[in-house]
Amino acid sequence: MFIETEEDLRAIYGHPKETVVKKMLNKLDHHCRHFISLSPFLVMATSRIDGHADASPKGDRPGFVEVQDDRTLLIPDRIGNNIADSLSNIIQNPEIGLIFFIPGIRETLRVNGTCQISADEKLLDFFSEQGKPPRSVISVEVREAYMHCGKSIIRSELWTDANKISQKDFPTLGKILADQISELDAESTDKGLENSYKNRLY
Numbered sequence: 001m002f003i004e005t006e007e008d009l010r011a012i013y014g015h016p017k018e019t020v021v022k023k024m025l026n027k028l029d030h031h032c033r034h035f036i037s038l039s040p041f042l043v044m045a046t047s048r049i050d051g052h053a054d055a056s057p058k059g060d061r062p063g064f065v066e067v068q069d070d071r072t073l074l075i076p077d078r079i080g081n082n083i084a085d086s087l088s089n090i091i092q093n094p095e096i097g098l099i100f101f102i103p104g105i106r107e108t109l110r111v112n113g114t115c116q117i118s119a120d121e122k123l124l125d126f127f128s129e130q131g132k133p134p135r136s137v138i139s140v141e142v143r144e145a146y147m148h149c150g151k152s153i154i155r156s157e158l159w160t161d162a163n164k165i166s167q168k169d170f171p172t173l174g175k176i177l178a179d180q181i182s183e184l185d186a187e188s189t190d191k192g193l194e195n196s197y198k199n200r201l202y
Contacts (some may be wrong), residue, residue, distance in 0.1 A: 009084040024146045027070040028111075032145050035109045036073070037063040038102050044075070044138075045097040046089035054085045060129070065100075071142045073098075073111065076127035076134035079200055087136065090115055096140055098146070101183050106150025113143040 003009050024031070040062040047053040058064075066074040073154060077087065090096065094116065102111040116139050123131035157163050171179075173189030 001122075020030075021173055024144055026144065028067060028073075028142055028145050029070070031147070032109060032111075033067050033103065035147075036065050036067055037100075038098055039100040039104075040064065040103070042075075042098050042100045042160055046061070046086045047093055047095065048089050049092040052089075054089060056086045062102075066127075069137075070193070073140040073142060074123070074127075075138040075139055075140065077117075077136045078129075078134045078202060079132075087117055087138075090138070096138075098140070106153045106159075108148045108153070109145070110147045112149050113141045115140045123129060129202045 003012065028036070041057065041059040043055055043057055045053065045055045058077075060076070060078070064076065068074055073170065094114040096113060097114045098111040100111070116137055118137045119135075120137070123137050127134050135150060153159065172186070172190050173193055174184075174188075175186040177189050178184045180188035
C-alpha cells in the first residue's frame with residue numbers, strides 16, 4: 001500500500017499542532033541569524049525543472065554563509081568536481097531548500113526559498129579565503145525559515161562517538177572509485193585525492 005493522497009497521509013499522520021505551524025517564519029529572525037553565524041555545514045537541495053533532485057553538502061568555517069538581511073543569504077560555491085549539479089538545477093529551477101547544522105547542537109535550521117547565481121567580482125572577492133575567491137555565490141531569497149527539533153540527531157547519536165568508525169572499517173574513496181572505474185588505480189587515486197584535500201580546498 002502506498003500513500004498517494006493528502007487525505008491518506010493525514011489519516012496516518014494527523015495534523016501538526018498550531019505552534020508547529022506558527023514557528024515557520026517568512027524571514028530570518030535573530031535566532032536564525034545567530035544559528036547561521038555558528039554553522040560550518042549545510043545541505044542544499046535543488047531540482048531540475050523535470051523534478052530530478054540533488055542534495056549537496058556545503059561546508060567551511062563557522063558562519064561561512066553571509067546573512068545580507070533578514071530575507072537574503074549568500075552562499076559561496078567553492079572549487080569542486082565541476083559537475084555543478086546544483087548550479088545547473090538552479091538555472092532551470094530557482095527553488096532551493098537548506099538545512100544548517102552546528103556540531104554539538106541537536107536542533108537544526110531549515111530555510112526554503114528561491115535563488116540566483118552571481119559571478120559579481122566584488123561579491124566573489126568578499127568571500128575570498130586564503131586569497132582565493134569562490135567560483136560563484138548563490139543568493140537565496142528566504143521564503144520560509146524555522147528551527148527543526150533534534151530527534152533525528154538524538155536517534156542517530158550524530159554528535160557522539162557512539163557510531164564513529166575507523167577508516168580501516170570502510171574502503172577509501174580511491175578503492176571505491178577503482179572498483180567502479182576499471183582504468184583507475186586505488187593507491188594513485190587516493191594519493192591524488194589527499195593532494196586535492198590538502199591543496200585545493202579553496
